[in-house]
């Protein structure tokens with residue numbers, strides 16, 4: 076079976092969180108948010124290596140986490156780029172050459188369920204590209220710059236996309252190469268693969284796999300940790 080690499084992107088500034096410390100380093104329970112995320116993948120037997128992509132000024136502290144939390148699968152701690160896509164690309168360049176499958180995951184999504192990681196990976200192994208997602212609960216409107224509603228897409232076809240996103244490595248590399256050639260910037264990796272013409276499949280996850288983004292996510296994250304996804308609750 077081909078090797079599995081994981082890229083954890085954590086080089087963002089967390090501007091929407093508005094804290095002095097970037098959100099991935101805020102304490103959640105006893106540990107920084109990013110450490111929760113790393114431990115999750117460290118404890119998945121099928122994972123061969125983890126590439127951790129962080130801010131240029133955080134490489135040293137994160138190398139410290141790798142030591143102190145015994146994150147033995149983290150083979151590289153790298154400086155990321157200006158956009159998430161640049162950070163993923165740097166991670167791709169660092170993966171071992173014989174890696175066949177890659178999972179890309181946000182450092183600020185510490186609550187993904189193990190079972191959903193396996194389901195997403197299995198779908199990718201079958202169809203080359205898969206992402207976790209949940210159906211949207213609200214009615215979504217397309218609104219113009221004057222705040223006038225333009226249209227209402229059919230909710231049955233709307234899904235909120237999460238990570239991990241799982242791909243055959245050669246496919247994701249090709250997608251990033253093409254995006255770079257075309258100067259295309261996307262907000263997730265699936266977008267880059269979609270524009271190569273390859274179908275990306277959605278695997279239904281759950282609503283606890285939040286991306287910690289704004290201040291109101293913090294008490295919600297503490298609650299999820301205490302009640303749903305703490306030690307031994309996966």
Ligand SMILES: Nc1ccn([C@@H]2O[C@H](COP(=O)(O)OP(=O)(O)OP(=O)(O)O)[C@@H](O)[C@H]2O)c(=O)n1
Pocket residue numbers: 084085086087088089090091092099128155156157158159160162163181182183184286287288
């Ligand atoms: N240049 C960047 C930007 C984002 N990320 C990572 O991508 C994930 C999802 O991004 P987001 O939640 O938007 O994080 P930030 O970019 O940090 O947040 P904001 O947009 O509020 O500044 C995060 O783990 C973030 O650290 C990254 O590795 N490199």
Ligand SMILES: C[C@](O)(CO)[C@H](O)COP(=O)(O)O
Pocket residue numbers: 159181235236237238262263264286
């Ligand atoms: C990849 C992602 O988490 C999917 O929901 C999301 O697009 C990243 O968000 P960002 O705010 O664009 O970094």
